[in-house]
Amino acid sequence: MPDEVKLNDMDSLNWVGTRPARPDGVDKVTGKARFGADLSLPGMLHGRVLRSPHAHAILKSIDTSKAEALPGVKAVVTRDDFNDMPSEFVPAGEMMVNYRDIVRNVMAREKVLYDGHAVAAVAATSASIARKALKLIEVDYEVLPHVIDVEEAMKPEAPLLHDDLFTVGVEPAPKKPSNIAKVVEFKLGDVEKGFGEADIIVERTFNTAPVHQGYIEPHACVASVNADGLAELWVTTQGHYVVRGHCARMLGMDISKLKVTASEIGGGFGGKTVVYLEPVALALSNKSGAPVKMVMSREEVFRASGPTSGARVYVKVGAKSDGTITAGHCELKYQAGAFQGSPVQPGAMCAFAPYDLENVDVIGYDVVSNRPKVAAYRAPGAPISEFGVECVIDEIAKKIGMDPLDIRMKNAAKEGTQAAYGPKFGPIGMISSLEQAKAHDHYSAPLGENQGRGVASGFWFNIGGETCVTMNVNEDGTVALLTGTPDIGGSRASLSMMAAEELGIDVDKVRPMIADTASLPYTFLTGGSRATFAGTTAIIHASKDAIDKMRARAAQFWDVSIDEVVWENGEARPASTNVGDFDPLSIEDIAKLANSTGGPISGRAEINVQGAGPSIGTHIVDVEVDKETGRVEILRYTVLQDAGKAVHPSYVEGQFQGGAVQGIGWALNEEYIYDDNGRLENAGFLDYRIPVASDVPMIDTVIVEVPNPVHPYGVRGVGETPIVPPMAAINAAIEQATGIRFTELPMSPPKVLKALDEAAASGGDD
Amino acid sequence: MPKIHVTTTINGDATEYLCEPEQTLLDVLRDELNLTGSKEGCSSGDCGACSVMVDGRLVCSCLVMGAEAEGREVETIEGMADGEALHPLQQKFIDHAALQCGVCTPGILVAAKALLEQNDDPTETEVRYWLAGNLCRCTGYDKIIRAVLDTAAEIRGA
Ligand code: FES
Ligand code: FES
Numbered sequence: 032m033p034d035e036v037k038l039n040d041m042d043s044l045n046w047v048g049t050r051p052a053r054p055d056g057v058d059k060v061t062g063k064a065r066f067g068a069d070l071s072l073p074g075m076l077h078g079r080v081l082r083s084p085h086a087h088a089i090l091k092s093i094d095t096s097k098a099e100a101l102p103g104v105k106a107v108v109t110r111d112d113f114n115d116m117p118s119e120f121v122p123a124g125e126m127m128v129n130y131r132d133i134v135r136n137v138m139a140r141e142k143v144l145y146d147g148h149a150v151a152a153v154a155a156t157s158a159s160i161a162r163k164a165l166k167l168i169e170v171d172y173e174v175l176p177h178v179i180d181v182e183e184a185m186k187p188e189a190p191l192l193h194d195d196l197f198t199v200g201v202e203p204a205p206k207k208p209s210n211i212a213k214v215v216e217f218k219l220g221d222v223e224k225g226f227g228e229a230d231i232i233v234e235r236t237f238n239t240a241p242v243h244q245g246y247i248e249p250h251a252c253v254a255s256v257n258a259d260g261l262a263e264l265w266v267t268t269q270g271h272y273v274v275r276g277h278c279a280r281m282l283g284m285d286i287s288k289l290k291v292t293a294s295e296i297g298g299g300f301g302g303k304t305v306v307y308l309e310p311v312a313l314a315l316s317n318k319s320g321a322p323v324k325m326v327m328s329r330e331e332v333f334r335a336s337g338p339t340s341g342a343r344v345y346v347k348v349g350a351k352s353d354g355t356i357t358a359g360h361c362e363l364k365y366q367a368g369a370f371q372g373s374p375v376q377p378g379a380m381c382a383f384a385p386y387d388l389e390n391v392d393v394i395g396y397d398v399v400s401n402r403p404k405v406a407a408y409r410a411p412g413a414p415i416s417e418f419g420v421e422c423v424i425d426e427i428a429k430k431i432g433m434d435p436l437d438i439r440m441k442n443a444a445k446e447g448t449q450a451a452y453g454p455k456f457g458p459i460g461m462i463s464s465l466e467q468a469k470a471h472d473h474y475s476a477p478l479g480e481n482q483g484r485g486v487a488s489g490f491w492f493n494i495g496g497e498t499c500v501t502m503n504v505n506e507d508g509t510v511a512l513l514t515g516t517p518d519i520g521g522s523r524a525s526l527s528m529m530a531a532e533e534l535g536i537d538v539d540k541v542r543p544m545i546a547d548t549a550s551l552p553y554t555f556l557t558g559g560s561r562a563t564f565a566g567t568t569a570i571i572h573a574s575k576d577a578i579d580k581m582r583a584r585a586a587q588f589w590d591v592s593i594d595e596v597v598w599e600n601g602e603a604r605p606a607s608t609n610v611g612d613f614d615p616l617s618i619e620d621i622a623k624l625a626n627s628t629g630g631p632i633s634g635r636a637e638i639n640v641q642g643a644g645p646s647i648g649t650h651i652v653d654v655e656v657d658k659e660t661g662r663v664e665i666l667r668y669t670v671l672q673d674a675g676k677a678v679h680p681s682y683v684e685g686q687f688q689g690g691a692v693q694g695i696g697w698a699l700n701e702e703y704i705y706d707d708n709g710r711l712e713n714a715g716f717l718d719y720r721i722p723v724a725s726d727v728p729m730i731d732t733v734i735v736e737v738p739n740p741v742h743p744y745g746v747r748g749v750g751e752t753p754i755v756p757p758m759a760a761i762n763a764a765i766e767q768a769t770g771i772r773f774t775e776l777p778m779s780p781p782k783v784l785k786a787l788d789e790a791a792a793s794g795g796d797d
Numbered sequence: 798m799p800k801i802h803v804t805t806t807i808n809g810d811a812t813e814y815l816c817e818p819e820q821t822l823l824d825v826l827r828d829e830l831n832l833t834g835s836k837e838g839c840s841s842g843d844c845g846a847c848s849v850m851v852d853g854r855l856v857c858s859c860l861v862m863g864a865e866a867e868g869r870e871v872e873t874i875e876g877m878a879d880g881e882a883l884h885p886l887q888q889k890f891i892d893h894a895a896l897q898c899g900v901c902t903p904g905i906l907v908a909a910k911a912l913l914e915q916n917d918d919p920t921e922t923e924v925r926y927w928l929a930g931n932l933c934r935c936t937g938y939d940k941i942i943r944a945v946l947d948t949a950a951e952i953r954g955a
Binding site: 328 | 815831835839840843844846874875877883887892893894899906922930935939
């Protein structure tokens with residue numbers, strides 16, 4: 032654990048905690064901001080991908096000769112244009128990816144493994160010629176039996192996706208390959224003993240559907256490779272350094288040869304932490320000698336980019352009649368898609384994390400099937416496991432006649448709690464969020480007929496990681512702030528506020544920019560709710576560096592020692608009257624003196640940030656169930672979550688609101704639907720229905736602030752936790768409105784109606 | 798297939814272009830005229846990121862053919878501000894933090910402006926239903942709706 036730091040005096044802050052206009056606001060409301068698909072280069076070609084119509088097939092041959100002969104076609108690439116890669120895991124956001132698998136996901140090799148799997152790509156002088164060329168590519172497939180469902184895929188007789196996949200994490204190691212890539216287990220205490228002490232035990236099995244991140248901007252990039260091997264890539268991504276690393280590896284380039292620039296990014300939520308089009312565009316550009324632009328259609332986004340796992344979740348919880356939980360057990364089976372690497376590990380770690388329990392046993396299975404490879408989605412893995420656990424805790428509270436907030440309070444994790452997955456918690460916000468939920472007027476507001484109220488809590492770790500910042504003091508004393516984390520939700524605002532706070536200058540004097548990969552050392556991606564936490568930590572270090580240099584310049588100018596100069600309110604001042612009678616030197620003054628005192632000035636930080644504090648939240652939701660249609664309407668919604676310290680409260684609230692509404696979609700509507708041939712049936716926004724403005728009410732927010740002791744301002748990541756509680760909170764609210772406890776997501780109108788009809792037919796509630 | 802010659806007006810400026818018969822108005826705006834403020838989120842009329850006005854009517858430009866703009870008046874996000882002066886909606890979106898990634902923002906602003914031009918006193922429900930064709934995945938809509946209602950109040954001088 033990193034050392035605790037002295038917390039800043041929160042009463043004397045100028046910028047942190049205020050709500051200035053974001054620096055990229057005007058660009059974005061005028062349409063000037065340039066996103067992934069908005070760049071065009073002279074002589075640019077248009078690239079498109081041919082995708083498999085089969086869920087599982089051997090790729091016997093690919094004949095591209097007719098496509099190559101079409102006038103206007105400048106390059107075609109297939110598996111033959113990419114080298115095979117050894118099995119090696121590297122981090123992508125909170126998940127790990129394997130190069131052997133990335134190269135196969137980017138372009139199918141021996142087999143196609145899902146509907147939409149890339150088989151070939153062309154670059155042509157126009158998009159319409161590229162589309163025509165795709166139709167001329169002849170692919171000979173030998174169709175194989177496929178498997179979509181996670182439990183089907185686990186059966187010994189299931190169609191095998193990879194004949195070299197042997198389950199890791201079991202003893203003895205299996206001799207036969209299977210679709211189970213990995214088994215993980217976290218244990219604390221003795222669950223058998225715990226269940227023995229319980230007065231009540233509830234066990235349930237839940238199914239959750241795979242859901243897509245649903246960013247409105249499809250994947251897009253422009254690649255340009257020169258004859259000398261120097262290359263540039265413009266891309267919408269959560270991490271351009273990560274993209275650079277993956278592409279350089281896959282194309283056998285030196286990292287220095289590839290410069291990657293992150294465009295403005297139109298949403299990611301974890302889904303833009305991996306590569307799909309980028310290596311293909313580089314390969315096409317290399318082959319054709321011209322820049323190549325590639326943009327996915329919405330259909331391609333659904334069929335071929337990562338949703339998160341669907342899963343089967345078995346939960347068993349035992350409690351005493353006073354609500355004390357004596358044991359928790361959970362079995363998680365997560366779909367990984369066509370290649371291993373579902374978020375089952377973080378799912379297993381988070382399952383019981385909001386609680387202080389003595390006996391916990393969580394086991395998780397990472398299972399491949401003929402679906403697109405999953406990618407991270409906001410708190411990857413946690414919403415699935417915590418959904419099951421929260422539903423069962425709610426049911427226990429009902430059965431013993433306890434308030435659902437009280438049972439959580441009784442078992443809440445707190446400072447010093449030993450988590451089943453390893454650490455002892457520092458100060459965390461579970462109890463504060465519950466207390467504020469209980470005190471909120473939402474919790475005691477009256478409910479009408481067919482209405483119900485539910486609550487649930489959620490936990491996410493958050494991360495730190497490699498983070499670099501350069502702060503250039505310009506000739507006029509303004510500041511250029513270079514960071515390396517793409518800004519998806521307004522982080523440039525928070526980062527410039529922190530720089531202004533530390534330097535003691537106006538926020539308007541700070542111009543934040545996302546540097547390209549050649550302009551700042553390696554910086555890990557925007558993910559794990561780290562951009563503001565890690566970014567502000569690095570800015571605090573960089574500011575100190577800049578301030579020390581400016582103090583040194585003032586000392587030189589006054590001919591005193593640096594110890595005799597302090598930095599206060601954006602000025603260098605003599606440390607005491609004994610030092611001498613000098614007028615303070617502002618940052619402008621020092622900038623003007625820079626050349627005569629040694630040259631330009633900058634502050635830098637290149638660090639691996641540690642100590643991200645977990646964030647816990649509690650949600651309250653009211654629903655009304657339409658007994659005629661089965662439609663569940665969200666009437667009122669309140670999010671109460673620990674932010675440690677909100678740097679820009681508007682964007683913290685925005686994270687709470689956006690996460691909650693994504694969770695509402697997960698709870699009520701979103702799912703992947705496959706036909707009998709393993710083809711995705713709802714690859715568009717018409718049939719994959721994300722919440723629209725008329726589906727939801729205002730989302731009230733309460734920012735709880737339990738400072739993170741390793742950050743000088745107490746900042747925690749906030750972006751992911753808000754998607755964790757909604758599914759269980761809505762489940763509990765529906766149960767209160769109808770008496771029916773659903774165990775399957777989404778709780779869509781047809782399913783709700785069917786359950787209501789069945790309950791009516793059996794003449795009572797369950 | 799020969800290209801089609803189109804004469805039209807875009808954001809008040811007389812404009813001519815050549816387009817392929819299969820190109821949508823969105824394709825033309827983005828790829829031929831370099832007006833990339835209108836976004837493509839789906840190309841099927843389901844997300845509203847490509848919203849523009851054609852002869853005063855709010856449309857998804859991905860559902861209009863480029864050739865159909867002949868003789869019409871097209872307004873896009875690029876024409877919304879008056880020089881340096883932002884439209885009140887644009888300013889309120891910044892003030893209310895009504896955007897996170899901002900990719901839905903141009904379409905939502907164009908659609909919201911169309912609403913306020915015909916109804917300067919909409920209820921929250923009316924704003925929500927009017928904007929139901931404009932998907933936003935980041936914000937949960939709360940701050941967007943507040944920004945539109947606040948702009949309406951300001952326009953009314955309330
Ligand atoms: S791109 Fe036109 S509605 Fe989505
Ligand atoms: S702000 Fe990102 S989609 Fe609306």
